[in-house]
Amino acid sequence: MKEFDLIIIGSGPGGYIAAQRAGQLGKEVLLIEKGELGGVCTNEGCIPTKSLLNSAKLYKNALESESKGLSVKEASYNLPQAMEAKNETINTLRSGIEFLMRSAKVTVVKGFATCVDSHTVQVDEQLYKAPYIILATGSSPILPPIEGIELDHVLTSSEILSLETLPETLTIIGGGVIGLEFASYFSTVGVNVTLIEMEKEIAPMMDHEIAPLLRRTMKKVNFHLGSTVTKIDQKQVYFTNAKKEESTIASEMVLVSVGRKANTAGLEQLSLTQDGAFIHVNEHLQTSIPHIYAIGDINGKSLLAHSASRMADVVISNLFGKVKQQMRYEAIPWAIYTLSEASGCGLTENQALALGRSVKTASIQMRSNGRFLAELGKREVGLCKVVVDEHTGALLGVHLIGPYSSEIIFGAATMIEAELRVEDIKEIVFPHPSVSEVIKDALFALDPHL
Amino acid sequence: MATEVLMPKQGNTVESCTIIEWKVAVGDMISIGTIVCEAETDKSTIEVESTAEGSVLALLYQEGDDVPVMTPILAVGEKGESYTPPKKEGELEQPQATERQNDSSTDKNSNLVTHTQSPTAEVGASPRAKVAAKQLDINLSLLRGSGAKGLIVEKDVLAHSQSAPILTPVAKEKAQSGNYTIPQTGSGMGQRVLSGDLTLKQEQKESTTTSVTGIRKVIAQRMFESLSTTAQFTLNSFADARMLLSLRKRFKESDEHLNLRTITINDLILYVVSRSLKDFPALNAHYYGETIERFSSVHLGSAVDTPKGLLVPVIKSSESKSLKQISEEFKDLANQAIEGKSLPDDLTGSTFTVTNLGSLGIESFTPVLNIPEVAILGVGAIAPKAVQVENEIEFIPHIALSLTINHQAVDGAPAARFLQHLSHMIAQVDLLLAI
Numbered sequence: 001m002k003e004f005d006l007i008i009i010g011s012g013p014g015g016y017i018a019a020q021r022a023g024q025l026g027k028e029v030l031l032i033e034k035g036e037l038g039g040v041c042t043n044e045g046c047i048p049t050k051s052l053l054n055s056a057k058l059y060k061n062a063l064e065s066e067s068k069g070l071s072v073k074e075a076s077y078n079l080p081q082a083m084e085a086k087n088e089t090i091n092t093l094r095s096g097i098e099f100l101m102r103s104a105k106v107t108v109v110k111g112f113a114t115c116v117d118s119h120t121v122q123v124d125e126q127l128y129k130a131p132y133i134i135l136a137t138g139s140s141p142i143l144p145p146i147e148g149i150e151l152d153h154v155l156t157s158s159e160i161l162s163l164e165t166l167p168e169t170l171t172i173i174g175g176g177v178i179g180l181e182f183a184s185y186f187s188t189v190g191v192n193v194t195l196i197e198m199e200k201e202i203a204p205m206m207d208h209e210i211a212p213l214l215r216r217t218m219k220k221v222n223f224h225l226g227s228t229v230t231k232i233d234q235k236q237v238y239f240t241n242a243k244k245e246e247s248t249i250a251s252e253m254v255l256v257s258v259g260r261k262a263n264t265a266g267l268e269q270l271s272l273t274q275d276g277a278f279i280h281v282n283e284h285l286q287t288s289i290p291h292i293y294a295i296g297d298i299n300g301k302s303l304l305a306h307s308a309s310r311m312a313d314v315v316i317s318n319l320f321g322k323v324k325q326q327m328r329y330e331a332i333p334w335a336i337y338t339l340s341e342a343s344g345c346g347l348t349e350n351q352a353l354a355l356g357r358s359v360k361t362a363s364i365q366m367r368s369n370g371r372f373l374a375e376l377g378k379r380e381v382g383l384c385k386v387v388v389d390e391h392t393g394a395l396l397g398v399h400l401i402g403p404y405s406s407e408i409i410f411g412a413a414t415m416i417e418a419e420l421r422v423e424d425i426k427e428i429v430f431p432h433p434s435v436s437e438v439i440k441d442a443l444f445a446l447d448p449h450l
Numbered sequence: 451m452a453t454e455v456l457m458p459k460q461g462n463t464v465e466s467c468t469i470i471e472w473k474v475a476v477g478d479m480i481s482i483g484t485i486v487c488e489a490e491t492d493k494s495t496i497e498v499e500s501t502a503e504g505s506v507l508a509l510l511y512q513e514g515d516d517v518p519v520m521t522p523i524l525a526v527g528e529k530g531e532s533y534t535p536p537k538k539e540g541e542l543e544q545p546q547a548t549e550r551q552n553d554s555s556t557d558k559n560s561n562l563v564t565h566t567q568s569p570t571a572e573v574g575a576s577p578r579a580k581v582a583a584k585q586l587d588i589n590l591s592l593l594r595g596s597g598a599k600g601l602i603v604e605k606d607v608l609a610h611s612q613s614a615p616i617l618t619p620v621a622k623e624k625a626q627s628g629n630y631t632i633p634q635t636g637s638g639m640g641q642r643v644l645s646g647d648l649t650l651k652q653e654q655k656e657s658t659t660t661s662v663t664g665i666r667k668v669i670a671q672r673m674f675e676s677l678s679t680t681a682q683f684t685l686n687s688f689a690d691a692r693m694l695l696s697l698r699k700r701f702k703e704s705d706e707h708l709n710l711r712t713i714t715i716n717d718l719i720l721y722v723v724s725r726s727l728k729d730f731p732a733l734n735a736h737y738y739g740e741t742i743e744r745f746s747s748v749h750l751g752s753a754v755d756t757p758k759g760l761l762v763p764v765i766k767s768s769e770s771k772s773l774k775q776i777s778e779e780f781k782d783l784a785n786q787a788i789e790g791k792s793l794p795d796d797l798t799g800s801t802f803t804v805t806n807l808g809s810l811g812i813e814s815f816t817p818v819l820n821i822p823e824v825a826i827l828g829v830g831a832i833a834p835k836a837v838q839v840e841n842e843i844e845f846i847p848h849i850a851l852s853l854t855i856n857h858q859a860v861d862g863a864p865a866a867r868f869l870q871h872l873s874h875m876i877a878q879v880d881l882l883l884a885i
Contacts, residue, residue: 392623418642420619
């Protein structure tokens with residue numbers, strides 16, 4: 001039996017951040033990881049997809065930049081090389097996390113963790129004990145019960161990242177962030193991509209003005225909305241389209257990205273209260289056993305890497321820090337790194353209306369923005385939409401599609417988190433020329449008064 | 451020969467004092483009674499007076515040091531005289547005689563928490579600060595001291611406890627109405643108070659107390675007696691109000707010298723009741739427990755809301771009075787009641803009472819018996835009611851009627867029959883006027 005101040009199960013952006021923070025506060029921390037350090041984010045999620053999407057962006061620019069004065073003869077895309085660059089990125093980040101753990105004096109144990117009781121965790125034959133446990137085991141792709149789902153050419157986001165050759169045709173089931181990013185990547189590097197989504201629109205978190213624009217930027221992707229996949233065989237995907245007609249599409253490869261479920265294996269002994277397929281937590285991220293916390297995807301509150309990291313900070317602050325905090329979800333930005341990026345933070349217009357808030361909105365085209373115009377020209381899609389509380393003037397939501405959206409959105413998060421009003425934000429100076437100026441322009445479009 | 455000035459004894463329980471501020475510096479000429487320093491016990495702040503005169507040779511402690519009472523704190527002697535301070539308990543080296551620094555800003559304005567070298571203080575806080583922190587439940591390690599070398603003094607603790615919470619712009623604007631309670635810390639960034647953290651103040655109503663006298667006392671007694679001594683039972687019904695409304699309209703538009711313009715719906719109801727009760731003598735009665743007294747005349751009470759409270763003036767022998775007479779008499783009686791000029795006889799002797807809350811939009815209510823009467827009619831508002839006429843639904847205005855009876859004296863069925871009769875009569879009040 002080895003004793004620690006804190007045991008953390010899972011080393012993704014929730015677990016390793018928690019370990020680092022607690023270690024830096026001088027606590028004896030045990031971090032248990034069944035696979036590689038870094039979790040889905042580093043190894044088969046956020047990071048590798050960014051590496052591949054950037055290679056696709058370079059390829060696209062090489063092909064399409066003639067009007068900007070650039071001529072690249074015989075540009076071609078080399079998948080093995082792109083994969084190598086991606087793997088190098090992953091390895092560097094993994095060693096970075098290893099280094100962080102060492103410098104924070106965190107003990108890392110590789111293996112599958114089983115909770116024996118509410119204070120004891122077992123890995124192989126060894127027992128570990130701590131007054132507190134953080135569950136940060138993450139989530140895995142859901143495989144819906146579709147005939148043929150078990151076939152070898154049907155992949156999830158985990159497997160598709162180790163592809164050796166590009167297929168001719170790819171059908172993606174599910175139009176959420178993961179499905180859309182892969183659709184963007186594969187269609188850009190020359191794969192014939194079809195995306196089948198059950199709902200009437202892609203990307204449920206997106207504002208209703210932005211989602212159709214994003215589809216428009218993905219010209220090479222064949223979208224089937226309101227459609228349900230009924231069967232997969234070696235050659236085709238069968239689906240019922242929005243008009244209730246049976247249809248098929250030839251697919252050499254299929255990617256399933258319909259959602260994710262909590263990884264709860266090894267936690268059975270704890271009999272924790274669940275919210276559907278996820279572990280229930282309160283505003284302090286405590287499970288039904290108060291000294292056991294659940295952060296990141298496992299609690300289902302916000303399946304984003306940065307949410308997991310913030311949850312880690314909240315828990316460590318409450319356990320060992322000076323300030324008692326609660327997890328806030330109102331200003332968590334999201335970003336999608338399709339080749340026209342999109343991002344958002346706060347409420348969409350429809351979400352605000354559903355909450356009974358009276359709102360004012362303004363949308364402005366990015367072609368009015370200097371940098372956007374200089375780099376992309378007037379035909380490219382770009383939009384900024386702001387949602388403002390009609391009574392208080394507080395900024396409730398910012399929604400972007402266009403270049404750098406993922407980098408700009410943190411500013412909106414700051415404004416929303418601080419409950420700034422339109423009149424307050426008008427006093428902030430934005431750098432010029434930068435695409436970020438669209439936020440200020442949209443707010444002045446909403447209310448031109450000073 | 452140097453003389454030492456001691457930290458004075460402060461009562462029997464104070465063991466040590468913290469030097470807050472030196473008022474003199476080495477080289478200053480002082481006399482007996484000169485304030486040499488300000489010090490703090492756990493209960494008060496004191497000024498330490500010199501017990502000797504001469505030139506200050508040495509300050510034996512620094513600001514912020516906790517000094518046991520009856521310990522030398524400074525030495526006084528001839529100008530230029532040398533002085534060797536005694537070795538302090540627990541210290542290996544002799545402390546340096548502290549010269550008051552010309553620029554004391556490095557110490558005084560330091561925001562860093564630095565633990566003092568005081569042998570007795572564990573945390574860099576003065577005794578009073580510690581007491582205050584304990585009382586206010588404040589963690590001293592979170593504070594920045596403003597005293598010498600970052601010593602936390604009482605005013606730091608108080609300032610921390612009173613420090614205004616940081617509000618977001620939206621929260622600030624919302625709070626300006628004064629209707630919200632602002633928490634000390636909020637759920638936002640850095641414990642900022644978000645608009646959602648503000649809670650509506652419980653409305654603080656100022657209460658006043660008055661004695662129950664006069665009409666209020668009479669009403670209180672009679673209402674209580676009514677409900678506690680009788681078996682009250684209420685029946686609800688409606689009457690077609692179209693004729694009431696059309697008559698009221700015609701009266702209003704009638705020739706001025708007919709003097710009919712002021713006849714109200716309530717007057718029409720009083721008229722119908724005065725004419726209906728003769729067929730239902732059981733309801734025009736008084737109940738006395740042992741006996742029941744029935745009346746041939748209808749002395750009709752009608753409730754009036756006056757500034758002093760509920761009064762019930764009585765229209766005597768209403769069954770023999772015309773609609774116009776009833777209307778005029780009731781108007782007079784009501785005005786007198788409102789002005790407080792009613793004669794005692796005007797307010798007694800009723801055999802049946804009507805109370806009307808229809809003008810206040812009341813749909814239906816439970817009238818309380820005006821004992822010893824055995825029945826009271828409550829009149830509600832006129833509102834459209836869906837009625838099936840042949841194969842269609844029509845919305846016909848109806849007036850609500852609630853009859854409370856004393857079940858000790860009257861049974862439900864005869865009461866229901868009376869209410870039904872009343873309803874018919876109201877619907878055809880134009881015909882009744884001819885009788």
